[in-house]
Amino acid sequence: MSRRLTVVTATLLVALGVVGLFVLSARTWGRGGEGGGSLFGPRVALVELEGLIAETDDVVRELRQHRENPSIKAVVVRINSPGGVVGPTQEVYDAIRHVREAGKPVVASLGAVAASGGYYIAVAADQIYANPGSLTGSIGVIMQLANLDSLMKKVGVEYVVVKAGAFKDIGNISRPMTPEERRVLQTLLDDVHGQFIDAVARGRKLPREQVVQFADGRVFSGTQALSLKMVDALGGLEEAINAAAKLANLPTPPAVERPRRRFSIIDFVRSELGLPAPASLLRTGLPIFKTPLYLMD
DSSP states (O other): OHHHHHHHHHHHHHHHHHHHHHHHHHHHHHHTTSSOOOTTSOEEEEEEEESOBSOOHHHHHHHHHHHHOTTEEEEEEEEEEOEEEHHHHHHHHHHHHHHHHTTOOEEEEEEEEEETHHHHHHTTSSEEEEOTTOEEEOOOOBOOOOOOHHHHHHHTOOOOOOOSSTTTTTTOTTSOOOHHHHHHHHHHHHHHHHHHHHHHHHHHTOOHHHHHHHOSSOEEEHHHHHHTTSSSEEOOHHHHHHHHHHHTTOOSSOOEEOOOOOOOHHHHHHHHHTOOOHHHHHHHTOOGGGOOOEEEO
16 A cells, blocks of 8 residues: 555656656747746747748748647748848748738848848838948849850750740750840749839839839848838847737837758758758759759848
8 A cells, every 4th residue: 555655646646747847948938048938928929030032831831830839929030141042032021921911920131141031021011120341232133054066066966956836945055046036035024023122112112213213123221211111110030029929019128039950961961071961962053954043142
């Protein structure tokens, strides 16, 4: 009987210890290193966008989860990116707008570089914070194609193309681009550039004519961007988080939910061997006839 009582008591103590550790860790996790709060209290979520914008499924998924989570009252998107592919950029832009449509304010925080596609995404937010030396802007579109015609003739390589459709091999590396092909591509780029300008005008509440004046691909510092009304204020991540909290009527500093880090054996090995990230491989190894449009600095 005494032995059974001892086992029961020990089991209860272990259970209480586990519950205590859970509560303690929940409170610590809820603080996120800033502010107070608990695991289930109101929080500001931090979403990080790093590097070339090419595969954005994880970022879009994060934004959707924060949109649907009732404990998340506001979102801060930290952007460190020189830009990327047009389609994925617009997907993140739309995902941020959906968060705002759900009644949750979004603040963009520009890091070292938030240019071209990085700035495109930022203008979807309610407010934009930039450091004085942040590089931003670069409102433009680029497509880069090679012409190896002279080289192929020197080495005796004949490039044979069989096609159906006059422009199916547009950008063919084995011959110079025709004036008509250049016109087709220029029309395409002008259309996407116009979409970019419209997004900036709409997001920053500026006349389109005013945006056109600085939407020529130039890069600006955070200070210059502030004078052009491209950003709302100068400040770092902390200021952006506090601004998001104020927009959501939360105390400052708020509890912050930070991105969960996922350990990847592949990423670890790649880092140890000094190999480039998948996005870098994507940019340098593009198939000639499938070159996407880039919003790149």
